Amino acid sequence: MFFTLQELVRWLRMTAFELWLHVISVLAFSVLAVLKYEAVLNLSWWVIFIPLFACDGLNAYFCVIVFIREYMQVDIKAAFLRFLMSGLSLVLLFLFKLLLCQRLSGQRETSVSEVMGPLFVLLQIVMVRACRTH
Template identity: 50%
Template sequence: MFFNLQELGQWLGVTAYEIWIWLTSLAVFTVLLSLKLDGNMDFSWWVVFSPLFIGDALNAYFVVTVFIRMYIAKRVRPASLRTLWSLLQLVLVFLFEYLLCWKLTDSTQFEYSEVMAPLFILSQFIMIRACQLH
């Protein structure tokens, strides 16, 4: 019923380290979000979303490092495909976070459907990947 780490890694095309970075940044984001919504701290939305942006940057750094190591090992095609997939995921997630943060600061007139568009696209790509695996 639940996915184990190996299945989740195959479906999403990420490693356990990348999942750990996502979960850590999400935990810190959740704490900052609860502090902001409670009114205990007067953070801007950019400060609240900063752990997610930092997590995306760390994952991008990891992806580039893995690409370089695979390229040096003469595995050019798998390195290129993995890098392309991971960077596509990172760009779409970052774009969603950025648009949501921009929407919450009331500096734009975006609708929520426009803000959620990167997640819709990402879900389509994950569906396609899942169909290719099985």
Template identity: 50%
Template structure:
């Protein structure tokens, strides 16, 4: 009934290390969000979402290292495919977090449908990727 770790790694295109980083930062973000909602912490939304931006930076650094190592091993096609997928994934999640933070701060007058547009695109790309894996 549940997805296995191997299926999640194949569908999302992230390694176990990247998933682990995301889970840790989502946990820290959840604690900060609960403290902000309860009124314990009176910080800006940029501070609350900072762990998620840090995870994007760490994952981007990790992806650069993996890309360089794959190029050194002469697997150019796999390196290009993985680097492009990682760049799209990280770019779309970063844009979503950035737009969400601006919307919550009140800096822009965009609608929530525009904020969530990068996630909708990412979900479509994951669906296409999942269909390609099962052919």
């Protein structure tokens, strides 16, 4: 019923460390979003989204380190492939969060389908990866 850690790592092409970064940042974001919704905190949406953007930055830094280590071990093709796929996932997630934050703060009038577009593309990529592993 639940996915194992090995399945998630294989399908998402993320390490367990990267997955934990995302879990912690989503937890912090959820707490801040609920506090803003309940009017306990009077912060802008940009401040509420800081944990998610910080996670993206740390994840990008981690991907660059992994790319450099794989490149130095003369596994150039695998290094570029992993860096390309991780970078694409990071860019799509960042774009989704950016568009959502702009929509919630009222800076941009976008439809829900425009905001969810990068997430749909990312889900299709994950679907293809899941089909290739079985």
